[in-house]
Amino acid sequence: MFGPEFLQQLSALKGATDNGMSRLPELIVEGNAGNGLIRLKLDGTYALKELHIATELMHMEKADLEDFLAIALQNAIQQVTALREKELMHSLSALVPNPSDPE
Numbered sequence: 001m002f003g004p005e006f007l008q009q010l011s012a013l014k015g016a017t018d019n020g021m022s023r024l025p026e027l028i029v030e031g032n033a034g035n036g037l038i039r040l041k042l043d044g045t046y047a048l049k050e051l052h053i054a055t056e057l058m059h060m061e062k063a064d065l066e067d068f069l070a071i072a073l074q075n076a077i078q079q080v081t082a083l084r085e086k087e088l089m090h091s092l093s094a095l096v097p098n099p100s101d102p103e
Contacts, residue, residue: 009095023087024087028049029080034057040072044087
């Protein structure tokens, strides 16, 4: 059922995805809220690398500060998700023939 050709393709697929995913810790995105009053940076593995809260927000209501943090985090998570998809598609593009290319 699974011949040598299939196993070779599977191995190539794994290699391509591993290669694309290996760069993720090096890629950084920034999320922000409140016109930059709250900024945070995530790497491509969703790890928090930096968090900045402007001193102007130190006396803000707890619920408002939590809202700003949630907005900044959601913004960064969306960017990382898009970045991961882009990296994966790029790493797999060598394995999948482009239908618009003439043979």
